[in-house]
Amino acid sequence: MKAMLQFAAIVILFIATWFGFSRIDFVRIFHLNSINKKMERKIGDAIIDAIESGNDVIKSDSLDIIYNKIMSRLCSGTILNSDEIKLHLVKSDQINAYALPGNNIVINTRLIEKCDSASELCGIIAHETGHLELHHVMKRIIGETGISVITSMATNGNSVIAARIAKHLSTKAFERDQEREADAFAVKCLNAANIGKSGFENFMLKMAKTDGAIPDKLEWVSTHPDSKERVANIRSSKITSPKKYIQVLNDTEWAYLKKCAIQKQLVNSNLWK
Amino acid sequence: MTPDPISTYKPNEQELERASNSYLMSLIAVMAGMPLPIINLVATLIFYLGNRKSSWYVKWHCTQTLFSQLTLLIVNSIGFSWTLSVIFGSDILTNNYIGYMLTIVLFNLGEFIVTIYAAVQTRKGKPVSFWFWGTLTNMVCKPPIGSEGLNAPDIQTAYE
Ligand SMILES: [Zn+2]
Numbered sequence: 001m002k003a004m005l006q007f008a009a010i011v012i013l014f015i016a017t018w019f020g021f022s023r024i025d026f027v028r029i030f031h032l033n034s035i036n037k038k039m040e041r042k043i044g045d046a047i048i049d050a051i052e053s054g055n056d057v058i059k060s061d062s063l064d065i066i067y068n069k070i071m072s073r074l075c076s077g078t079i080l081n082s083d084e085i086k087l088h089l090v091k092s093d094q095i096n097a098y099a100l101p102g103n104n105i106v107i108n109t110r111l112i113e114k115c116d117s118a119s120e121l122c123g124i125i126a127h128e129t130g131h132l133e134l135h136h137v138m139k140r141i142i143g144e145t146g147i148s149v150i151t152s153m154a155t156n157g158n159s160v161i162a163a164r165i166a167k168h169l170s171t172k173a174f175e176r177d178q179e180r181e182a183d184a185f186a187v188k189c190l191n192a193a194n195i196g197k198s199g200f201e202n203f204m205l206k207m208a209k210t211d212g213a214i215p216d217k218l219e220w221v222s223t224h225p226d227s228k229e230r231v232a233n234i235r236s237s238k239i240t241s242p243k244k245y246i247q248v249l250n251d252t253e254w255a256y257l258k259k260c261a262i263q264k265q266l267v268n269s270n271l272w273k
Numbered sequence: 274m275t276p277d278p279i280s281t282y283k284p285n286e287q288e289l290e291r292a293s294n295s296y297l298m299s300l301i302a303v304m305a306g307m308p309l310p311i312i313n314l315v316a317t318l319i320f321y322l323g324n325r326k327s328s329w330y331v332k333w334h335c336t337q338t339l340f341s342q343l344t345l346l347i348v349n350s351i352g353f354s355w356t357l358s359v360i361f362g363s364d365i366l367t368n369n370y371i372g373y374m375l376t377i378v379l380f381n382l383g384e385f386i387v388t389i390y391a392a393v394q395t396r397k398g399k400p401v402s403f404w405f406w407g408t409l410t411n412m413v414c415k416p417p418i419g420s421e422g423l424n425a426p427d428i429q430t431a432y433e
Contacts, residue, residue, distance in 0.1 A: 003412060006405035014348070017379060021372030 044102015077192020123200025130185030
């Protein structure tokens with residue numbers, strides 16, 4: 001009995017000490033994240049280089065302005081720095097968008113084709129941003145390839161491995177808990193940015209309906225199953241909706257982005273002359 | 274409250290030295306045990322087994338050392354495997370992890386200081402009964418019949 005009490009006291013002392021120490025934000029104080037981030041950025045650059053070498057990325061200053069507008073709006077209600085997250089438009093018939101290390105998000109042209117509004121697209125981007133901010137992407141790469149591959153990638157930037165990682169991240173699903181977390185993050189982010197969650201919800205409903213119709217083109221659905229259950233979760237989310245809704249892109253900007261996506265190439269624009 | 278049996282036993286000079294040595298052995302183990310926790314156990318276990326046939330007094334101290342080392346082994350092993358997982362596995366550097374590592378460093382340090390104290394006091398003939406581990410040792414190491422009540426020195430209790 002006496003031993004039990006003393007044992008309990010020691011266990012409590014141990015846990016209390018641990019808990020006390022954990023309150024201190026060592027990671028921030030000693031800039032441990034910046035070391036991680038630097039490595040992550042290098043890996044991300046190698047992967048983006050690999051994708052760009054395939055000549056499948058559509059790039060232009062006009063698109064950059066649009067990306068900027070989207071990201072700064074999405075980040076406006078959060079502490080995130082919108083400049084850090086980069087969007088990439090990739091020519092592909094797969095309806096898909098995915099997060100890559102180093103705060104990169106790839107959006108396939110076909111996904112934009114399927115979006116009926118900029119707020120639907122923002123929903124997807126917010127969800128992928130969630131995967132980045134919650135460290136799902138790096139955790140997964142480290143877990144699945146091992147740290148040795150990561151460090152060699154960070155130093156040499158092996159393009160074969162980079163391409164393989166990109167392929168893996170775009171076609172394999174995250175864990176269900178991580179998807180739920182990313183959804184919750186997206187809803188919070190969308191509401192705080194006065195975009196609202198309805199676009200995100202709409203897109204997911206659309207995906208749920210086409211489920212099974214053209215399965216080979218629906219990568220995002222295959223890596224994000226249980227659309228109906230997720231929509232229900234998003235609907236029941238208790239995070240307060242924005243008081244007013246503000247358009248993310250104006251009609252011409254959205255039309256331009258969509259046209260680029262449909263034609264899978266840059267189209268002439270006189271938007272910003 | 275009856276005094277601990279260990280504090281009422283009258284040991285001879287050789288017993289004092291051997292009992293005290295069991296703590297010194299554990300000191301070395303604590304130092305080596307931080308990076309590789311298994312050394313903790315192996316070192317103490319060897320000393321424990323080597324003194325199995327010794328007198329009750331020596332055995333009592335060896336047992337107490339073994340118990341405290343076992344506790345450290347558990348927390349250190351968790352820290353060790355967590356570190357491996359951070360370096361080679363899927364875990365990332367978190368405040369929880371750093372907090373845990375600091376906690377076990379503190380506990381190892383505490384153990385270190387208390388063990389030095391116990392080694393010195395035991396050598397002087399004043400046995401130290403650790404908190405919890407002393408109680409546990411009393412439950413396992415029953416004193417030989419007739420040894421109680423002989424020239425009882427003051428009860429010393431070290432808090433860890
Ligand atoms: Zn996802």
